[in-house]
Amino acid sequence: MILGIGTDLCNIDRIQGTLDRFGDRFRNRVFTELEQRKAERRADTAGTYAKRWAAKEACSKALGTGLRMGIAWRDMGVANLRTGQPVMHLTGWAADRLAQMTPEGHEAIVHVTLTDDHPWAQAFVVIEARPLSARASEAPET
Template sequence: MIIGLGSDLCNIERIRNSIDRFGDRFLNRVFTETERAKAARRPHTVAGTLAKRFAAKEAYSKAVGTGFKAGVFMKDIGVVNAPSGAPTLLLTGGARARLDMLVPAGHEAVIHLTLTDDHPWAQAFVVIEARPLPA
């Protein structure tokens, strides 16, 4: 069953301007080390890479119904790649705790994430599924 759905559209130039204006202070407050490293490996698309991840964090906060309050912080929502290469989320702190509160007993959370960009826009969709645990 679906227990959460969120989407976000982010302007890549807005992220580029925040990087230019605030530098590491912005990067370290919003993005995980893994996300910053991935962007650094893409020197021509740093802002686009980070904008997609910013959108994913926003989409997740909407999917769990809190926005960035109730202990859910951007840095606790990390975009990583599954072994298949598909993007997914690695949650820590309040972001993980909020998800755990939503999952019914006897179920596990499965997060589906899709990212796309077409300059100047980056977009993310998050679907949170509660899947019954095997008997």
């Protein structure tokens, strides 16, 4: 079942201006160390940051909170699988909120997709609850 859906559209030039104006103060407040390492290795640094900004906004919407109620920017982080597929990692209050949303007997899966076409970066987040395996939830008889 779908627990939440979020989307966000971010202007890459706006992120570039914020990076130019605030530099590390902005990076360290919003992005995880892993996100910063990824972005700083890319030719389109601002575009990489903008996609991750959009993913965090979209994730907060999918969690049903927006960026309020205690969620910190760094509680949501985008990483990539070896295939390049983005994945969202939640910690802190965002992870707590996800646990509250997840029905008993289910596991939460956070799906994220990112795209950009200058000057825009976009992200979609879908939070899915999947039933736990019947075998895993059954205790063996003795």
